[in-house]
Amino acid sequence: MGVDIGSAASKCVILKNGRDTVGSAAVPLGTGTSGPGRAVETALERAGLGRADMAVTVATGYGRNSLPGADFTVSELSCHAAGAHAFLPEAGTVVDIGGQDCKAIRLAPDGGLEGFVMNDKCAAGTGRFLEVMARVLELDVSQLADRSRDAERAVEISSTCTVFAESEVISRLSENTDIGELIAGIHKSAAARAAGLVRRVGLVEPLVMTGGVALNRGVVAALEKELGCRAAVPEAPQLNGAMGAALFAWKSFKKDREEG
């Protein structure tokens, strides 16, 4: 079992044979809440298994040290690298945008970490930035992509800072700016921040995008435009860190078994 306790959401993946996902869950509540316990219980329920059936449990994410019953913890960076490598073994660079941070990771050929750049000091370009903007627009983050799908242009958001950008969006709204074009501008602003990190770490294609924000096709498309390349997104991008943790659990189980 791999459990990724993030700042915004808790995710759990149960792997059988190191390959088949038999249960998973993502709960939009992060560390310090009932989210981690709920993600674990839901994934177990979906798998038709109990906690005692888990051979090894690995925790990752911002709140990784708070999971009762975890056998060990692994850093988010290593878990995102391992998850992305399992999804696309040729992947060279991973960009992960979560609730309150954004990371760009360079992968070694075996899926290990070759380098990384991270923004965890400011909300700009993170899930929180998108949540703040969605609230001003009276939308849920999950609606942003659809509402901007037909936008013909992106409104320029000149402030990087989330607080100033929020004021900018509010004043654009009062000028009756087209909502779709405004959202396209918000996506572009988030993507520009992430693209900056990717350039700093070094873009080696294929590029994989993970994290909850990768569920927003508008941000994925804006990032592809910024970088001039395609971004491969796993079917469940938000589960990528938990998947990596489950893979570390499997590796440790296999090693123990081989050593008898």
Ligand code: ADP
């Ligand atoms: P963390 O690991 O930091 O908790 P996640 O990778 O779980 O973060 O991503 C959480 C973020 O994903 C939220 O802040 C939100 O902006 C975004 N998100 C979650 N669900 C959706 C969705 N259905 N559509 C678009 N964005 C989403």
